[in-house]
Structure formats: structure tokens, C-alpha cells
Amino acid sequence: MKRFFLLAAAVMLIGAAPASHDYDIVIRNGRVLDGAGNPWIDADVAVRDGRIVRIGAIDGRGAREIDASGRYVSPGFIDMMDQSGRILLENGAAENKLRMGVTTVIAGEGGTPVDAAEIPAYFDRLEKRGIAVNFATYYSATQARVKVMGNEEGHPTAAQMAEMEGEVATAMRNGAFGISTALLYATSNFQTTADLITLARIAARCDGFYASHIRDESEKLVEAVNEAIEIGEKGGVKVEIFHLKGAHAGGWGKLIPAAVASIEAARGRGVDVAADLYPYAAAGTGLEITVPTWVWADGKEKGIERLRDPKVRARLKKELVTGSPGWSNVVAASGGWQNVVLANAQGSRYSRFEGRNLAEIGKELGRDPVDLAWDIVIEAQPKRAMALYFVMSEDDIVHAIRQPWVSIGSDASSVMKLGEVDALGLAHPRAYGTFPRVIAEYVKRRQVLGLPDAVRKMSGWPAQRMGLSDRGLLREGMRADIIIFDLEELDDVADWQNPTGVPTGIETVIVNGQVTLDAHGHTGARAGRVLRHPCPGS
Template sequence: MKFLSLLIPAALASALTALPLPAAEPEYDLVIRNGRIVDGTGNPWFHGDLAITGDKIAALGTVPEGKAKRTIDAKGLVVAPGFIDIHSHSDDLLLEDGHAQSKVRQGVTTEVLGEGRSAAPAKGQLPARKLTARGKDLTWTTLGGYFDTVDRAGVSVNVASYVGMDNVWECVMGKSHARPTPKQLDEMKALLDEAMKDGSFGMSTLLMMPPGSLATTDELVELCKVVKKHGGIFSSHIRSEGLDVFASVKQVIEVGERAGVPVDIIHLKIADEKLWGKMKDVIELIDAARKRGVNVQANVYPYTRGNNNLSSIIPPWAHEGGLTKFLERLKDPKDRVRLKKDISEGVPGWYNHYTAVGGDWSRMLVSGRGAYEGLTMDRVIAAKTKGQPPAPDPLDVLFDVLIEQGGSVPTVFAHHDEKDMNLAMQQPWCSIGSDGAAYATEGALKRGNPHPRNFGTFPRVLGLYVRDRGVLKLEDAVRKMTSLNAAKIGLADRGTLRAGAFADVTVFDPDTVIDKSTYTAPFAYNDGIEFVIVNGQVVLDRGKHTDAMPGRALRKVNPK
């Protein structure tokens, strides 16, 4: 070194010393600092930082200063895993507009699709799916094809899906109510197997209405054996949420026990005023099954009104043969006599929405597009019968409205009880799902009069049931929205904040977070959701959508 210093003139040596060293490359893409970390496990919160590199969480705890391309100061805010909506109906809306506005603004980073129906399969007697969206004609026949379509289109949230049993059934049976032959059941199992290989997380059912209501317990068990082979789950809207709720819960428990698959009961409720207050008995059924080793769980949405259709008031036999036959029966005077009797008195094994609300038309709010949007059915009936002495039977008005509207009138039914819902929500095995879809407050996706759960489910839990009423603790509420849902479907590397997990993160203000959507004015985003990050990219920035679409179709990895 002394030899070198002799060769370099003093002035030059001084200049070299003064040259700035190259700046070190930032170690992280994003660091969220000073937040209250609620990691999704149910553990107590702690103050700390979270660092993201690429699409993964790189560090959690204390992160040195000056090592990030961007820093977010989360002082006073909660930093949580992105919410996983275990029960969503956004299949087509995500293709129409991938921004998923009403979900992202709730803090949702992953949507789990499928109930009775799913985006696929659509083959055989069920026509291929076709949709014009974002200026393109889209078509697919398999669940794998749907996932590929989602990835090509671009979405702001991750997308997972069950395979709907209705799809599988109708691909083989069409609109017939005939019993499937052994060969036809094998065809259904082959379709189900294909969907599971495509990445479905399980089979979902709507057992309340055809074709789901046509399936016997034995047939459900046979189908779920295919699901078990692929390590999937059985997610079920049970056969009846009303007077037969206990038998219906027992049925899906039996299916899970015999097939050896986990069960998740979709939006657990008691939806008939005659049984309000009996949720503790339903819980005892589930707890007893769990004690003997059956993995049965449930989810709820934080509202006491459910969304269905006026067509659900019509008994199952009238739906056989599809829409054309359905409308013919509504018009036939002889069939109307039978329909009125069945609606008024009930049919064994059928969940009757009309009697569930005590025959009270004021507890039915039309939510779909059309002439009656936003009106309760008592107002519709009054308007339709004005100046017609003697007043027609309200059930005749129901039939006429369904005929006029092409057989479908989406409707919100006020049919379950707050105390029952709260009790279900508090159970350790009960998670949160919206049963909603990704609408928007402007543009093409502002349509109809949708249920407020489409906009407000997750902030409502955090604001009303955690902060204001203390029904849940913050850490447990977040667990029910994140890791519990991830664990149910076997979604790896999401649902908790930890190094190495995918960087799906929601940052919210626990003091202001609340839903704003109502039954009569549903198109309103929430307060308090500040940042939403999906696969490491900021999608919601200080409450504003960034137009980023980093979401992915998530395919279940099948066991070897």
C-alpha cells in the first residue's frame, strides 16, 4: 500500500477518496412499517414491519431502515393477510371487469368460486360457456379452460374454484329429473375427476333446488369419493335451512363421514322463524361429529337476510324440463292450483322460502334488474292489484311476475335471526364468506339492486362485530377471514403473514373500518380499508384502485 501511495499524486488520491461509492440496491420492493401486525393465526397482535420482495413476504418483525424501493407508514393501522372469500359468485364478473372493485375494497385478495354451479364443466347436455367481455368473445368447456381464460384476461385478485355438482349433473342428465343410471353416475364421476385434475379445490352443491335436490345421499357419497382421491373438500349449501335444517346438517355430515372428505357448510343459518333460537342445537350436531373425527366446518355472512330468487318459492317438481316447461306450468290454471297448495302447505324435504318468512311479502325485497328493482313484494302486489276488485290471490301475482320477468326475479329474503347468526359466527370452525360477487359503483357492473354483502361483508365484521359490538376479538375475526379459509381448502402459502408466504396483504384502520352498503342503497364502498396488496403488488393505495391486475388462477396441487 505504501508503494502504491507513492505512485499516486496527492491531489489525485484526494479526488478518488471523495468519489461517492455506488448506492446499494434496495433489498426489498416494499416495506410496511410501524403497523399492528395481526398475522392470521389467531395469535395476539404485535407492532412490527413487513417486507416484500417480488411476490413473497421476505421478512416480518423489524426491518432496517433504507432498504426498500417503497415504504408505507402503517402507524395506527392493522396489517393483516389478504382476506380469502370462501364463498364467492364472481365467476363471470371477473372476466367482464377484472378490477374486482367491490371485493378489493373489502380487503379481499382471493376469491373461492362455486356453489351449485361453477364456471365449468360445460359439455355434453350443458352447452359450452360463452361470454363477451372486454371486447372479446370468450368460450370454455372445462374448469382448466376457465382458469386459463382468467389468467389471459387479467384480474386484480386471485381466483380459486370448486366444481359445482349442478354442472356435473346437467352435463349428463340435462334438465331431466330422471334418476341417473350407474353408467350416467360413472360419467358424472369422470367429469368430476377431470375438474379435480384441472385444479378444483373440491365439489360444491346447492341441495335446496334441482338438480342438486335430486341427488341422494348415496350419490353424493359416490361423487365425494372422487373428491377424496384428489384431497379436496365438500362445500355444501344444505338441502334445507328451514324446518328440515337438522336433517340437512346430518345429511352432509353423513356424506363427509362415509366419503372421508372435509365438509364446509355454506352460510350456516336457521332460515325459518319457527326455529329461531335453535342454532345452539345445530352447533351441538356439528361439535358431536367433530368429536368423532368428522372434519365438518361452516361459514357465515354477517347479515340476517339472504339472497335467492322468487323462483325458489316454486316447488321443485315445477322446474323439471327447464325454463320453457317451468313457465308453461306457471301459466296452466290446473298447475296453479297444485302450486298454491304446495307453497302454502309445503312439500316434505323442500325448503319453502314463502313459509320461512311467515308468508310475509314485505320481507322479500326484489334485488335484480327490472321494473320492480328495490321494491318489496307487498308493494309489487299492491301495485299489480290496484283497482281490481276483488283483489287477486297474491300467489297469482307471484306467478304473473315470474312469467313477465322470464322466470327469474332475484330477491332478498329476511329469514334468519341476529342472535343465531352471532352464535354461529363465534364458533372456532366457522369462517367468513360473502356469498357475493365483484360489483362496482359505476360502469357496467353497477346493475340491479344487489345484497349489501357484495360490498360490505368483511369491513362489516371488523367494524360492527369486532369494534362496536365485541362479538369477536380482532385476531379471531382476521383468522376467520384468512388462515381458517386457507386451511379449509388446502390453500398453501396464503392466509398468514410469514416469511416465504405469498405477499397478499390488507392494511386497514381499526377505528374507522365499516361497511356503507345497505339493502336499499347497495352501491357504496367501505371506509377504513387503506391498502391491499396482491402477490406483492399494490392494488389499493390509500383507498384508490391502482388498476394493477396481479391476481392469478390458483389451481389445487393434487396429492401424488
């Protein structure tokens, strides 16, 4: 009987039909851009078990064959400043990101939506629910401060600082890529340079980053860049400057070249500092930044109370003219209220004016635009009224994007539903157009960048920057995060009048070897992974 079963098993093995394919996916006849800045080559790309296994002339067959004739094949793009840390728990599709060719997002300007100790469970929930893009995040230094000290201004005691250090150490051991700050805003801007150096040293133990929305992007841009450099230099960490911009009309053509010179000088002496940007002339953020910082020194609730007080308002209006210590006057930097556009009044009675500037709205209503703006802030509570600030020049964007150490970050979230504004509630075209725009505007229309370098800025360079050694390049053995695009058809589409316009020309998006976007739309695949920053010795 034993011989019978052995013989039967042998017959089954000998008679088994051969596999119907050699690879999971073969992309044929594409113009392959490797992501390292090299010129394209005519080649096929084969994928098996989530990795690129062959590049060249491929004889074997794929379970799925994709003809990329006349198209470019490149690594998926990496969003260096993403805001999707919370929304991906609700909807992991990230379709607006995929439509831009993004396969990996680096989140966390505002930190993680959970405490440092809960980060592993948060990561597990993301992967269990399923995400369509790869996800990594920073932990906010402000999170640590708020947990220990609350939202109010003040200097931490030695014991409080030790507790903050413990929170950062926990976050780093749990896979955060470093610490982040958003120093333009309260409560973050209550942190001193010395405090941040102390916390950066904790991140340095895990070879982490200090990533910052710096303290001033306007008249004091260079000083703010230098503060970030100092934190990195003294803290022993890599520095990433979020959305580098010269946000001051009076400093156009001066501030950005000076900031670039400071970064170059720091790199020259061995500081690992770089920056990212989004390719638009308007910033987008809360309308509350038009209020001097001291108003929020005792927390948000007290700040709103102060903003309602006529006497306080009278003082604030003077400070709009004279300035206020520690506050960057974005209204003045924009050149006036005519360059501040209401983007989201959060369903208040002012929502009908969205898309129009505050000066125009004020004139129609017979209101001072200052009072109007601050009333909108109050009426939007507890939500955040949003605005667009036209503070940058195209020439400065061109100067910055040419720098070899500049990568691309959208400063936008993924969406609950394609065609809607992002989860931040901000109607800014960057949520739909950032990455296609780099190619459409700065390669095709302006011819500022070559195509291989533009792709490098969005794939190989950010992967190398973040230590993602198995992503960002099309090479054998690398993770199969791949996009296919038609250069002639590629266009960002989204603009100020149509901020949710869906880009064209990006035809196929593959994440970890699974086709996630094709000609029929989102395939429903959730092949994204959480990318955890390693902490040696943890």
C-alpha cells in the first residue's frame, strides 16, 4: 500500500502541468527611466512576488502583460510631505495620490494621530485595514510638548524636558523617521531652538531626521533656515525643510537665493540638509495664521475668546501694521487681503464666498476684511477655516526646483472620494496635481528640468534621502513600485478654478507588484506597506 501511494505521488508530480507564466507582470517595450537621473532605455520589466526581477529583453511570459510602447516606465513617486496620517485609517484608497503617480507617502508634519507608545498599534491598523500606497511618518516634537505641558506657552522644566525626551525615544523605537515641527503655528512655535536641539539628539540615536515647517518663510526666511540647520548640526540629525518657499512679495528674487546659499554652505561643511517643495505660487493653510501668535498663548479656547474682544481686536489691527514678536505676518507678505482667498469656511454663512479674495468679499459686504477674516475663523469653530495665500513667485520656484537636493512634497492629504477636496478641507490644486505638474510645467512647458532629473527628484532621490534602500529605482531586486505614463498626454489639470481636476497621462500604477491603477481606474488593490524606520539597538 505504501508503494502504491509513493508511485501515485510520483506520477502526479511528473504529470503536473507547467506554470502558465514565468512572471506576475511583464511591462514590454517601454522607455525605462531608472529614477537615478539616467537617460531612458528601451527595455522590458518583469515583476515577480512584489519585486523587479528582470530588466531587458524578456522572453518569458507574465500573468499580466502590459504594452508600454511609446510610454515611459519609471519608479513610483514619493510624496515627501504628505498629510494622510489620519484619513488612511478611514479610507486607504488614496486615489488622488495614485492618480499623480505617487506610490509612497511620508507623513507627519503634525505628527502621528496617536501617542508615541501607540504607534505600533496604529501601524498595524493601517496594514490590517489596507492601504493602497506605502506609508511612513515622522513624530511631532509638539506632540511630546502638548502631552507633557498642554497647549500653553512656557518653558519646560528639566523634568518636563526629560519626559518629552522619553516620548521622542519611544516614537523612534516604534518606527518614526524622526521628529517634525510646524514652527509657524502655535503651539509648535512656543518651542525654543535649544529645546528642539535637545529632542533632535534623541532622534539622532536612531539616525533620524529633524523635519520642519520652519519658523518663518517670509522676511526672516534665511534666519529660519539657519535655525533648522543649527538644530540639525548641534543635534546630530539630518534636516528636511518642508515646502521651501520665499513667501514675501518684497523679497522675491532675494530670499530664495539667499536660503539656497545657506543650505549649500551647510552641506559644504557636512550638514545633511535638504528640502522639498510644491510647485505652486500660493500657500494654503488655516485663516487663523492672520492673527498674531500671542493670542493663542493660553490655548485655542482662550484665543477665540480674545479674538471676540473689541479691545483685543483694536490692538491686533495695529499689529497687522507694526508687526508682533514671534509672528510672521502672512497678510503683509501676500501684499494685502486681495491676495488672500477664502478656500473653506467650513459650512458657515460665509461658505458662499469661497474662491474669492477677502478684500473683494469685504467690499461686497461693506466690512473691513480684517474683521471679516477673524469672524470667519470664529464661526468655523471647532473646525479650521482655510485660505490660499498668493505669496510666492514663479521665478523663485524655478530657482529652488533646480537645486539637486530639492525633492517634491504635496503638503496635501489623500481624499475620501475622488473629485472631493482633500481631508484637510483645503481646495488647493496640489492635492491632485503636484507631481504631474512638475513634469507638465517644468519639463514640458518651461523646460527648466530634464525628464530624467524630474523623475529622479520624485523617486530615486527621496528614496535615498529617506533610507528606503529597496525603493525609488527600477533595478533588479527592488520593490516593484512602478508607473507608466504618456509624456504627450501628461498634464496636471487641477488649477485654482478647478482644484480637484484629475490629472491625465498616468496610465498604470503598480504598488509592491500589484496593479493598483489602470485604464479602468482604481483596481481596489491595497498592496501598500507601512515603512518603519529602523532604530539600531532598540
